[in-house]
Amino acid sequence: MEEYVMDHPERKYCMQIKVKQQDRGIIACLSGELDHHTAMQTRDTLDKLISKYKDIDLVLDLKNLSFMDSSGIGVIIGRYKKLKNSGHNLYVTNPSRQIDKVMNVSGLYSIIKKL
Amino acid sequence: MEIKNTMELKLPSLSVNEGFARSVVGAFATQLNPTLEEVADIKTAVSEAVTNAIVHAYPKTVGEIVISASLDGQTLEVSIADKGVGIHDINQARQPFFSTAGDESRSGMGFTVMETFMDKLTVTSIPGQGTVVKMAKTIQALG
Secondary structure (H helix, E strand, O other): OEEEEOOOOOOOOOOEEEEEEOOOEEEEEEEEEEOHHHHHHHHHHHHHHHHHOOOOEEEEEEEEEEEEOHHHHHHHHHHHHHHHHOOOOEEEEOOOHHHHHHHHHOOHHHOOEEO | OOOOOEEEEEEEOOOOHHHHHHHHHHHHHHHHOOOHHHHHHHHHHHHHHHHHHHHHHOOOOOOEEEEEEEEEOOEEEEEEEEOOOOOOOHHHHOOOOOOOOOOOOOOOOHHHHHHHHOOEEEEEEEOOOEEEEEEEEEOOOOO
16 A cells, blocks of 8 residues: 655645555545645645556545545545546545535535445 | 623634634634534634635735634624735625636635535625625534
C-alpha cells in the first residue's frame, strides 16, 4: 500500500491519502479534514494518482475523513469529470453523517455513486 | 438580569485558520448541549462563511475576519464579518452553483450549505466596504 502525506508549510492539520490497489481500480483512503485549506493538495495528489494508474476507476474511501465542506465537493466533482472524460468512474464510500449531508445538499449523489 | 454569553475571535484571512475558526464556534456552542450532528452543522456553516471571506472578500490581500457568537436561550447566533471587497449581487451569490472563484476549489454551494445547516441566514454587504453573514441555530433541548 502506498501512502501519500500531503505536505504544507503550516502542517497544522494535514490530509493523508493512502492508496490500495484492487482488480478494477484503486481505493484512495482520505484522512484528516478536507476544506479550502487542504483542497488544493488533495486535488493535486488525486490527480497524480489518476495519471499514474491509467485506465482505472477511483474509489474515495472517506471513513477517516473527519470533516468536509463544499470545498471538498469542488475537488470530488473535478476528479469525477476527469475520470469520466477517459471513460472511467469515481465512487465514494463510508462518508460520515456530516459529509453525507454536504454531499446530499450539493446533489452530488445524482452523478456520483455511493458504494 | 440574565447576562448573555458571547465570544469574539479576530483572525487574518489565512486559509490555515478555517479549521480553527469552525472548531472555536463549535466548542462555544457545546454549552447548549447540542447533539454531535448539530455541532457538525454549525462547524460546516462557519467553515463556509469563513472560507468565503478568505477567498472572495480578500482575493489578493490578507485582511481581518471577525467572528462573533452569542447564546440567547437555546439559540446560537454567529456573525462572520470582513472589510473586504463586498458582494455586488447578493441574490446571485446565494444561488446554488454560482461562483466567481476561477479554480474549482469552491463549488458554488457555500451559501446553500449555510442555509441548509442553520435555521436562519442573513447577508448584508456594501461593495468596497465588506460583508456580514449572520446565522442562527436553535438547539433542541434534550428530553
